[in-house]
Amino acid sequence: MNQDKPLFVQSDKTMLLDVHSPRAEEARVRLSQFAELVKSPEHMHTYQVSNISIWNAAAMGKSYEDIISTLEDLSRFEIPQSLLFFIKDNLDRFGAIKLTPYDNDYHLLTVKGSLFKAQIISSKTLMAILQPFSEDSFLVPWYKRGEIKIQLIKLGFPTDDLIPLKKGEKLEINERDVTLSKKSFSLRPYQREAVQAFLGSRENEKGYGNIILPCGSGKTVVGIHAMCELKTHTLILCPNVTSVHQWKREILDKTDITEDMIGEYSGELKEVKPITIATYQILIYRTTESDEYKHFSLMTDHPWGLVIYDEVHMLPATCFKVTAEIQSMYRLGLTATLVREDHREAEVFSLVGPKRYDTPWSVLERQGFIAKAYCHEIRIPLSEEAAVEYATAKGAAGRYRIAAENPLKEKVVEELLNKHEGDRILIIAQYLDQLEKIKKRFGFPMITGSTGNKKRDELYDAFRSGKENVLIVSKVANYAIDLPDASVAIQLSGSFGSRQEEAQRLGRILRPKEKDSHFYTIVTKFTSEEDFAQNRQKFLAEQGYSYEIESPDM
Incomplete structure (x- = not known):
């Protein structure tokens, strides 16, 4: 037992971090790569390892050795064998199913392991979509890319989607040093880190996933910085019209984009511009339950390079359908919490992407940012x-x-x-x-x-x-x-x-x-x-x- 180590790892997949330890901040950064912070009171912070947290780690390129070395370096006591097995099992699941390009009409789904393949073949829902191709692969119609990922996640199989993202139509947009309201403007360190984690290196681009930051910490600025980095036509989806207007106000205040380049798409206006800000409600509007959704085409008929989901935890279940159809685009989810009352967090992971960045409320409060x-x-x-x-x-x-x-x-x-x-x-x-x-x-x-x-x-x-x-x-x-x-x-x-x-x-x-x-x-x-x-x-x-x-x- 080493008293200098700050972490207590338990067999129920939780980990207690002693925040008074000199290594607490180091531990927080390393743990956030494969575990979720679920409690952060005064003395002990609790982290939870879950299948999604391990899949998040795998999506960011973390290996079993990376995770175990972190635990061994930080844990005061021996790591429970049951937790080691859980981590290994879920890492193996993430790499078992890969989606890669095939031709203009199909993607290729490759399955590693006879057990995983047998479970897929036994699913009538999956086999209604998939076409057998070889001993260990299937063809997927390109327009079923999102749906197949949803169905697989329901079986406990995350899909490693390796199909390149489209760049979208170009848009020159830059951040101001001084805002229109005459205030100096610069990114906070964590805002810059969040966008870097979302995009990855230019050699190994990511460009899809969720950023989790506390309310009041400037998630809109994070979205604006992503827009300025990608420089592409952008669709922003919001919970209500007030937030639509807020996004527009912030974009005009903090970038050099002109007002005629920003459109509002809501119940009141139907403008499609290089930057279009829409409500979730307008996307799922239809006259009767049997009618088609009249405005889903907004997502698919324009060469968007980036889609931003504001308050992504509020993504209506109906919107999962259209989100499933835009898997080729850069996708950024912004939220203070991924908790959903319908427990569909796994579908947000599958369709929008994994968690790319988060930081505790208490840390930003201590630093004076909230x-x-x-x-x-x-x-x-x-x-x-x-x-x-x-x-x-x-x-x-x-x-x-x-x-x-x-x-x-x-x-x-x-x-x-x-x-x-x-x-x-x-x-x-x-x-x-x-x-x-x-x-x-x-x-x-x-x-x-x-x-x-x-x-x-x-x-x-x-x-x-x-x-x-x-x-x-x-x-x-x-x-x-x-x-x-x-x-x-x-x-x-x-x-x-x-x-x-x-x-x-x-x-x-x-x-x-x-x-x-x-x-x-x-x-x-x-x-x-x-x-x-x-x-x-x-x-x-x-x-x-x-x-x-x-x-x-x-």
């Missing part, structure tokens, strides 16, 4: 009237909503508004009735799904400029909204225990600023809302945030 944030949970009782309603309600969803809309929460909101008077504050809730009551009581402007895009932009701009210090927002503000001066978020209700939502809402207040940020969640105690809150609390604590629980007398 704000220091304090998380507070305020637990209050149900009002007497609501308590009776809760006790007699039928169904878990009904009880949860009664607890979430507890009218006593309004008093806590009032106290927090007084406490943070003068700060930029977001009041966030899941339920529209609850939002309407808050608006009626306090008179602040409100943004919900029914707020027109023009009005939304006006209110966001008023908040950014300081004309409005408080905004009431529904879950439409969870994603891709840049409100750099927001320093306080008051969460009245959420989507049950969604970790993804918690990360995104906290992200609204993580832009770096002179003062610390505060994230408040108001929870009704002794109800199902308290149970769900514990899941959200656990997620924040695992990211390294302090979490204070208060229970005031009411």
Whole structure:
């Protein structure tokens, strides 16, 4: 046993990293190549080895010897044999199936190992796509490239896709040294590292995969830098129209591209330009369930050289179909977390690409690139009237909503508004009735799904400029909204225990600023809302945030 080694490797495929060790930073960098950081509280960070994390490592060229030498160098105790077998098995799976060019109509799928081949042959779904070619290979129609990768990943077989990416039509685009808003502009070190990891060396180009960075760390800038490096026509896909406008604003501010070269493709406009920014929703729009998707051709009919998926964890399941059809393009996914409630992370890996880069929230906070944030949970009782309603309600969803809309929460909101008077504050809730009551009581402007895009932009701009210090927002503000001066978020209700939502809402207040940020969640105690809150609390604590629980007398 070596006391100087910072890592404790366990048979359940988790690894505990002592963050107080002099070798902790070295270990973090090396572990991130083949394991996922799942918890980062004060003293011990937890990493998880999974099939996807090992396939990510294989996609980045890491060998079994690379991984084991890292573990042996860092681990204080002997590495469990079961973990060694798991790593070897999944590395062998990654290299077993390769996709290579054949001719204009077909790709060649080569299978190494009789067991893997037997499992493929026994799959009716796969054999409806594949055409036997030789003893160890099959032909794949070129337009089934993505679909075959999806079907194989469902069987536990990642595809090593070796077909070269197309360059796309050229576009001259360069970053500014001084932005249009007259601010000096340069990339942060981790932003440059992220794009380098995405593209690889010019001798061994990658150009497809996901970059995972905390909310507030400048993922849009990462996307812009990738565009400037590749210099090609680019399609950017976003969760909503507000984020479309935000991307356009950032591109114009930080590059030399002109406005006439940027198109918006949404429910309001249908412009296709060298840089086109579209919503996921418009891609999956159809009049009825039996109709064709009217706008899928946007992805395939233009010579895009790069497709950027903003908030890639939100990629609608329906969009997997069209994503499967654009495997020849450079593809960049941007997100703060790859957690999906439908557990389809493996399909994101297969279609968009492996994780190319990530860095912990706590590291960027320590370096001053995102704000220091304090998380507070305020637990209050149900009002007497609501308590009776809760006790007699039928169904878990009904009880949860009664607890979430507890009218006593309004008093806590009032106290927090007084406490943070003068700060930029977001009041966030899941339920529209609850939002309407808050608006009626306090008179602040409100943004919900029914707020027109023009009005939304006006209110966001008023908040950014300081004309409005408080905004009431529904879950439409969870994603891709840049409100750099927001320093306080008051969460009245959420989507049950969604970790993804918690990360995104906290992200609204993580832009770096002179003062610390505060994230408040108001929870009704002794109800199902308290149970769900514990899941959200656990997620924040695992990211390294302090979490204070208060229970005031009411």
